[in-house]
Amino acid sequence: MTPFAIAGVQMYLGMNNNIEHLRQRLDVLMHIYPWVQMVVFSELAAHGPAPHSAQPTGGEYEQDFCDMARKHKIWLIPGSLFERRNGAIYNMSPVINPEGEVIARYRKMFPFAPYEPATTPGDEVVVFDVPNVGRFGMAICYDIWFPELLRQMTSMGAEVIINPVLAHFLDRPADLAVAQAAGAMFQSYVFHINGLGVGGNGQSLIVDPAGRIIHQALTAEVFLPVEIDLDVVRRQRERGLMGLGQPIKSFRDNTHHFSVYDRKGFDRSYLDSLGPLERPGRAGEETSLPGVEAAE
Known part of the structure; x- marks a missing residue:
């Protein structure tokens, strides 16, 4: 076995500085479950979906999260926060080790266009290693709808997909189906962690590398501590999902x-015929409504 304990935190978030609330919840989690080794918060947990909260790389919010990781000696994925960098705003998730060091920063590659107009897409696939455990890949919310990203991180050796989410729309059932399918298609554990209030409508999901649901939350605040076994991923990938399909090798x-x-060479005429990526107006009207930041 190669066991590793990860806890998702599904909690209410406001359109304000949530840092102290996050700190308190983490303290409670680690008091009840001191065996947890990694904690994952939901997307934009630091300040809600508010682009005006953007901070420079390594800013105050990130330092607060580093202090939390150091205090509890855990790996911390603090959801994400808005980062101001080179004149642009990114939806960025830092990866913090138990020494309180930021070892990677993943910037959301597929903002929920056209509803996140202030967010610039990232351009780097991020995987990171937990020593003596395994390799993890990052995908923020809507990213998980794009198998190209997950296929690349899987091809780089990722065995666990960490997916902080801010989802509260009517497409939530499809969102959950995509997250579950990702576990089976890429024979990976998936931690799909949503928030509440302005942070989402809950229903956080943890999936195993055969696409089976380990746990699905309801719509209340909850901790989701789960011990996974990375050897299960390796055996599934070697022998096939339940001894059957081997999609990665195929x-x-x-x-x-x-x-x-x-x-450069592909005929894009059909794709281009679908029209611009913009918010729809009312049926029969050609009005394009102005964009509003709403992470998905």
Whole structure:
């Protein structure tokens, strides 16, 4: 076995500085479950979906999270926060080790366009290693809808997908189905952790590498501490999902060139015919409503 204990935190969040609330919840979690080794908060937990809260890289919020990780000697994925960098705003998730050091920063590659107009897409796939345990990959909320990202991080060796979420729309059932399918398609554990209030409508989900639900939360505040076994991922990938499909190896061994990934040579006429990526107006009207920041 290669056991590792991860806890998701589903909690109410406001459109304000939530740091002390997060700190208190983390203190309670670690008092009840001192065996937890990594904690994951939901997307934009630091200040809600408020782009005006953006801080420079390494700013006050990030330092507060580093202090929390150091205090409890845990790996901490504090959801995400708005980062101001090179004149742009990113939805960024720091990865903090038990010494309180930021070892990676993942910037959301697929903002929920056109509802996140202030957010600039990131351009780097992020995986990181927990020594003597395994490799983890980062995907913020809507990112998980794009298998290209998950396939690349899986091809880089990721065995666990950490997915902080801020989701509260009518498409939530589809969102949950995508997260569950990701576990099976990429034979990975998936931690899909949502918030409450302005942070989402809950229903956080933890999935195993056969696509089975380990736990799904309801719509109240809850801790989700789970001990996973990375050897289960390795055996599933070697022998197949439940001894059957081996999708990662099948993709590796397929010799077809998928022309849709050829940005220069692919015929985009159908995709271009779908029109611009913008918020829809009322039926029969051509009005495009101004964008509003609402993370998904």
